[in-house]
Structure formats: C-alpha cells, structure tokens
Amino acid sequence: MSRATWIHASILGAFCLGFGIVLAVTDQQTNDDIKQRILEDKERSLSQVLPTAIHDNSPVTDTITLKDAKGEDVTIYRATKGGQVTGVAYTIVGSGYAGPIRLMLGVDAEGKVLGVRVITHKETPGLGDKIQVDKGDWILRFNGLSFANTPLEKWKVKKDGGQFDQFSGATITPRGVVGAIREGLHFFDAQKSKMLEAG
C-alpha cells in the first residue's frame, strides 16, 4: 500500500478513536441518570394503574415473569400490602388502525380492572388518540369492571354488540383496546394463582 493510503487511514482511525472515547465517557457519565429516569417513568405509569393506597411495596421492583397464551414472556408488576398481593399490572397489546397499541393494565386480586393507560400507539391524531387519558376520559370507563360484573359478550364495542362506545370516525382503535383488555383479563384468570402467590 502507498504511503498516502496509510496517512488517510490513520487520520480516519484517529478521529474514530477520539470520538469513540468522547462517546464512551459521556455514556458512562449519563448511564446512571438515564437508568434512574427510566425507573421513574415506569413508577409513574404504574402508579396510575396501581393506586398507592393498595400497596406498601414498590411494584416496579417486585416483578415475576409469566408466559401468556401465545407463550410470550410477560413481566408482572405486583402490588403487595402486608405480604398479601393486592393487585398486579402488566403490559397488554391491542391491534390498532396503524400498528400495535401498547397498554398497561392494572387488575386487583378479585379480577377487577384498577386502571388502564396507553403506553404507546400510532393511531390517527384527532380520531384514534382519544384513548389517551389526556385527550379524553374514554379509557377511564373500564375502571372497576370485571368478568364478574360485566358478562363476557358485553366486552366489545357497541358496533359489535358490546357495551363500549366507539369514536366517530374510529372504530378499529377502540375495538383493539377493548379486545386487548378482554384478553388481559383472560390472562389474569388463567394465571391468577401464580400472580397472587405471596413472596
């Protein structure tokens, strides 16, 4: 190889090394803070579906992993009070108009919905995004519902013969959300004993 090639290679290499070091140092400096922020975010979203009144532990660190009906791992965040499991929260996924809708579902020990919140979605702004709690109170009407007080065939949007409103101009989004919550409660029923096991 010619001398010029070596010069170019070493210039490029020196820049890579230099910026590599800068990035490594920054990563190290910010790593702890970023982990802390992510934990805080998770705590905040969990506190919306697991009211602080029902637990004396930190659900974000009290987790177990179970397999759902499709055989995929689901992380269960557990709220306990005096060693008794009083509620659990886990992520459920519904199929929306523009991709998956990820939600956090909180269920108490009797299988009643404590709360549901959207984590991420790609629904149409102005139509499908009314599932977010800051854009409408639609998502709050699931609070307190269970298979015991709402028969299974009513867990659908009104258009499909159920009891939940769809939005004008958007049916697929609420249908996806209702379906995800229904599946989430089935999952709770199936894994209840493991979820509520103390310790």
Added chain:
Amino acid sequence: MATPYKTIIKDGLWENNGVIAMLLGMCPTMAVTTSATNGLGLGIATAVVMAASSLLVALFRNTITQEVRIPVYILIIASMTTLVDLCMNAWMHEMYKVLGLFIPLIVSNCLPLARLEAFAAKEPVSRSFLDGLFMGIGFTLALVVIGAIRELIGNGTVFADAALLLGPAFHFMELRLLPADSGVLLAILPPGGFLVTGLVLVAKRMIDLAAGKEIRMAGAHSV
C-alpha cells in the same frame, strides 16, 4: 476570502435557508412538523448539532484530507447527535420523551453534512460556528412556521404542549385559536406536510419577488 458575518446570518435565516431555499432536510421536516412545538424542539437540537460539528470541522479542516473527509464529517455529526441524545435523556428527560424519537433523524438530515462540505471545510472557526448556528436557527424557524400552520389548520392550536418542552413557565405560549374538533385533519397527515411546505416556499418567493430580488436556484453548494 472569508464570508462577512452579516452574509452568514442573512443566508442562514432567509436567503439560503436550509428548508425553504435549499430544500434540504425534507425527511425530518415532514416527520416532525405536525405541531409547532415538535418543530421547535427538533430545530433546537439540530442547531446545537450543526453549530458543534461546524466548529469541529473548521478546527480540524487542515488535518482532514480530501479523500477521507466525508466519513469524518459523518462521524462528527453522528457523535454530536449521540452526545445530544444521551445528555437530553439524562438531564432533560421531559423534553427527551417528546423529542427522543426524532433526535436520531438529525444524522439522516443532509443539511449539516451539506454545510460542513460547503462552508466549514473552507472557512475559519468563528465563521463556521456562526454558519452552523444560524443555518440551524433558520432550520428551526422554517420548522416552527410549517409546524404552526399545520397545527393551526389541523388542530386549531398553536404551540400545544410547549410547556412540556420548555418548562411550566411557557404555558402562555399554548394557544387555542380555533374551537376543538374544527380542524382539517389532512394538514397533520403526511400530505399536509407537502402542501404546507410548498405553500411556504411560494410565500418566500413572492416576498423575494416583491422586494425586487432576482430568484435564483439556491443549492447546497452556494455559500
């Protein structure tokens, strides 16, 4: 010949504006201008990356050889973007939650690379820094204008959620100018991005024509 400071500032903000004159960086422009706040956030982040990378390239312009300059420029832009990404995630987390998704788009924006090649590689450090900074501010202005128009037509608001980005003191910026549910959704959807950007381009040319300026095709190469 060093470019005068005044020309650098005027070029960045208006004459040779990254979006509405050079038509560079269309990908992030279309993606984030669904609201004025998003445009402002990505604009500021881009301006920081552009100012920093222009400064670095000008500093090392005599070391970087012609043959390896493009990979070195991209390396510098990508490093600066990653730095901004990490620092925002750690210390401006609320802002990061709104903008985090868009920050990596800065690397795919051809505007920083174009300015490094056309300006910072030839000009002294102070002027290059100024060029990067004002090209970035010009980019921000264009994004805010396009975002505000799309948001107003589509949603009836301007600068909605600005407080989330800038802090609670900025609640006063959040305006609702039209009643809720009166928006034309098209403006927020992708076609609206092209339509509004096109109309803003027309507006710029009409202003330039009215001022008696000659309309010339600006390009990434023009200084």
